[in-house]
Amino acid sequence: MPAIIEMQNLTVQLGNRTILNQLNGSLSGRCIGLLGPNGSGKSTLINTLLGFYEPVAGAARVLGKEVKSNLRELRAMIGYMPESDAFIADMTGVRFVRYMAELSGLPRGEAMERAHEAFFYVGLGEARYRKLGTYSLGMKQLAKLAQAIAHGPKLVLLDEPTNGLDPEARIRMLQLVREIRDTGEVTVLISSHLLRDIEECCDQVLILKDGRIAALCNLEEERKANLKFLELEVTQGNGFLESVRGMGCECASFGAGRVRIVLPDDIDLRQIYRTAAEHEVQIRRMNYRRDSLEDIFLKAMAGSPQPQGSANGRL
């Protein structure tokens, strides 16, 4: 898959503070998560990709184009949903989205049609003629999403899209993000400090810490890799563990029948069942243990950020 976002020693300073420090990496997922604690540089990275901040060193490429020299072209292909409230209070929802679509280059008629479609799509169809100032927080978030997608961008940047939403609205927002992602016509980049939001939508995650990349990993691959990690609860059986070890598996027993096994690539699950049967061992519980995003995030936060100039590696 071609890289959507590429960063080469990307360094951004605001005032005297270095907010992004020599970021290197290539993001290519269909839905990319941008994780990190508050103040880690997530929003600054998004603003830099939009050209709001100019890097003091290094460069960023979005959709294969250098940000600095192709700003206008890129902005036409990007939809942006900012973190903070951003609307025109005395404008109706549909007029606002139409306005934004026209600014992105859509002719009047098409902009109007797409504005209506976007409002229905995000579930605000009935409220589209109400003034934005009268919307609830959840509705404002959805209106922001509508304006971000109305002009049919190739990349949608969502900065904390579930901020301030109640659980139901949050589920709805994440469902919309997944639907947009699954169309295959658009790449989504979500910035959030909520791990579950990222885990539910994203296939690649970039974790920032103090303006540096703490981790850059492909969640899909992590999930696949962890499928080989088994947790069993078995009745006591002589020789079972030895036999499993003899097959080339790594085993560890934790007492009371709890066993952890790392399966090599050439061993499949049936062989474990067969061995258990041979030793008359009952398997009472079995699950694939996988590293959750929380594990990945905690490891990234515990580890020191990459030193300057180093390549960014996986966890």
Added chain:
Amino acid sequence: MAVYKRTYKAYHGALTPAWSRFTVLTRYGLSTLFDSRPFTAYTVLCFLPFLVGLAYIYIVHSVAAQAIMGMNVGNAMPGTVNNDWFHRLLVFQAGMGFILAAWGGPGMITKDFANHSVQLYLSRPISRTEYLFGKISVLAALLSCTTWIPALILFLVKAELQGHGWLWDNLWMAGSIVLGCLLWIAVISLVSMAVAVWVKWRIAATALMLAIFFLLPALSLVIGAILRTNWGFLINFPFMITIVWAHLFKITLIHRHASGFDVVPLWAAWASLLSLCAACFWLLDRKLQAREVERA
């Protein structure tokens, strides 16, 4: 809308030319201003001097109209339609236009800042310059329609009715009308935008605009009285515009607080106005950002 249409789909249609995007801002800006009935009514009122001027020119040149109105045919009308007449008309129109600009100008920008929507504009394929140009075009269009365009129409009507080469003899006046008004529109529009971007609050921005054009002249008099200098007039921007206009329209006026128009040379008046415009540009460049940077 049909349920089957409620899915996300990309847009693959035609796009408008990139150069024309700022006109979207202008169109929506005008539309928003004219949503207000009082503003619309006042804008219509701004055309009244033009209509009065048109009627006056017609009456001056129509014996029949003078007879109907019971005037002594052949007697001269109280004022001649000349450079002084056009200057007075434009001064009046400029005053009305100033209210128009103070009323509608700052709100166009402060609304965007109040709701943080500037970042949405600038995340689109338009630059800060285009954003500003689009917003200024709203004021420029309104003020043009109430100042130099009607004045030029009156000029052409006068030329048509007068005949005998009046147009060619007074063609310089058309240039003066356009140049004088464009200078005034540029100053008013830039000040309006700059104060709006600076204070980000409509009422305060309007108050500041009024202060620049009414309090600074008072301050200039104080400076002049204390320091016994005429250079204090340099911050009296309406007076500076008056000086430039007086030279453009080749008239001599006496300022009530000064001994004559030579109190400040023409170049200094131009320099003062251009400095004000430069200061506005600097402020706009500093403050008109998608994101505000908090400096440590």
